[in-house]
Amino acid sequence: MRIEFNHKMSAHCENGVISNLLEFHGIKLSEAMVFGIGSGIYFSHLTMFKLNGLPVTSFRPWPGAIFRRAAKALDLSIKRRKFRNKEKAMNALDANLEKGIPTGMAVGVFHLTYFPAPYRFHFNAHNIVCVGKENGHYIISDPTMEDFEMLSYDDLKRVRYAQGLQAPKGKMYYITNVGNIDINKAIIKGIKRTVLEMIKLPGPIIGTRGMRFLARRIKKYPLKYDARKAARHLGQIVRMQEEIGTGGAGFRFLYAAFLQEAGERLNLPELSEQSKKMTAVGDMWREFAVQAGRIVKNRNDKESFDTISQLLLNIADEEEKIYKDLDRIVKGIRK
Amino acid sequence: MEKDKVPQDDENLLEGKTRELQYAVDEDGKYVAVKSVGWEPKNIVLQQEWELINEKVQHAKSLVEKDKYSPLYYHMKKGLMSSWVLAKYAEISWFKVIRHLKPKGYSKLNDDQIRKYKYAFNMKDSDDLSKMD
Structure with a gap:
């Protein structure tokens, strides 16, 4: 069988899945809106977490956070299930499809057969929706793909039980009930949380402070490491920033799109103004990636590390201004 | 943009x-x-990563050929796994896995364990575990 399901491509898998599932339940909400309501924009430089032996620079909150927050803000009832037994997990999925419920799943990317090979790492927080089963093959709506994809029983079982960091353990979820959605309220709540995370949290590693912290560290890379290792550190940052499913520039453009849409919906021209500024910041992030790419390719000298560090400081200043303005705007709104 | x-x-x-x-x-x-x-910068950093991984895999291969490690080590590196992740995929205790990564432990593998390792590396049953391509 096959459930009538509209597959929309998205820049980020988590938003895309929520947006697509919501549309199935009759609510039209774009990817950017889901992203903003779930406070998806973020920055942290986590020196204590290592990925491939390099510190993690994250442009997104912990996987699943956007989903959780958006679901709460939009008053959705979501049923989440994990299974210890692989067969039971697959049977539960079959039962769901039989009932006509499109079911979201957390999967690992490494064994995802339809995914382009150079992008297949052990990343276990990818989200897909299963919308049907035909001839023993599951029909998958993956928001990062252009069309529906097929997965065999064994392949799906394997990706649902991917191992390593954040092993999904057969996790599946579906919307059981849609409550009273107050989108305007959710938008303001989302912006408030973003402001909190980006400029108000204490500590040096999160938000705009985290950017400055990283900028200071980048400056030291050529002194601390040899040319190759320093280039790898930079490469890691760009990979996290431009990785598949970020919409480019570490989600900054996606957030700008959200601000624009929110400004129209709430009739607040100031928000659209901030959207333009955020676009400019996104362009700066792209410039950051260009310069980093050059350094990686030519194993550049100390000066280029100084320049790129200065660029990051500028980005932090610009972003801080935006969040301060947003803070002012949302505080001025009377409920 | x-x-x-x-x-x-x-x-x-x-x-x-x-x-x-x-x-x-x-x-x-x-x-x-x-x-x-x-996009070019993105392609550069992705290729940088794969260059490094391939170097590591080749290094692993040379170590296996020198009999420092068992072929499992090569497959593990090729699958971008750590011994911990390999243990989880194969459902074999990590303490055993690190022994199997050495030639001495590898020679003592039983059929059931071989089947499990083949599952972990996504190989067919007819594939040879000791073959490195």
């Missing part, structure tokens, strides 16, 4: 299987989604 400036630098990293969605502004300053096949 303007709509017509969305980069289209194809290095065949997406293998034609999909394109990426990028958000950009059109002539009126309105955000639209544009599909992109890639």
Whole structure:
């Protein structure tokens, strides 16, 4: 069988899945809106977490956070299930499809057969929706793909039980009930949380402070490491920033799109103004990636590390201004 | 980023299987989604990563050929796994896995364990575990 399901491509898998599932339940909400309501924009430089032996620079909150927050803000009832037994997990999925419920799943990317090979790492927080089963093959709506994809029983079982960091353990979820959605309220709540995370949290590693912290560290890379290792550190940052499913520039453009849409919906021209500024910041992030790419390719000298560090400081200043303005705007709104 | 400036630098990293969605502004300053096949800086850093991985895999191969490690070690590196992840996939205790990574432990593998390791490396039952390609 096959459930009538509209597959929309998205820049980020988590938003895309929520947006697509919501549309199935009759609510039209774009990817950017889901992203903003779930406070998806973020920055942290986590020196204590290592990925491939390099510190993690994250442009997104912990996987699943956007989903959780958006679901709460939009008053959705979501049923989440994990299974210890692989067969039971697959049977539960079959039962769901039989009932006509499109079911979201957390999967690992490494064994995802339809995914382009150079992008297949052990990343276990990818989200897909299963919308049907035909001839023993599951029909998958993956928001990062252009069309529906097929997965065999064994392949799906394997990706649902991917191992390593954040092993999904057969996790599946579906919307059981849609409550009273107050989108305007959710938008303001989302912006408030973003402001909190980006400029108000204490500590040096999160938000705009985290950017400055990283900028200071980048400056030291050529002194601390040899040319190759320093280039790898930079490469890691760009990979996290431009990785598949970020919409480019570490989600900054996606957030700008959200601000624009929110400004129209709430009739607040100031928000659209901030959207333009955020676009400019996104362009700066792209410039950051260009310069980093050059350094990686030519194993550049100390000066280029100084320049790129200065660029990051500028980005932090610009972003801080935006969040301060947003803070002012949302505080001025009377409920 | 303007709509017509969305980069289209194809290095065949997406293998034609999909394109990426990028958000950009059109002539009126309105955000639209544009599909992109890639961008140069991004391609560079991704290739940098794979270059490094391939070096590691080749190094692992030479170590196995020198009999320092068992072929499992090569497959593990090729699958970008750590011994811990391998243990989880194969459902074999990590303490045993680290023994099996050495030639002495590898020679003592029983059929059941071989089957489990083949599952972990996504091999067919007819494939030879000791073969390195």
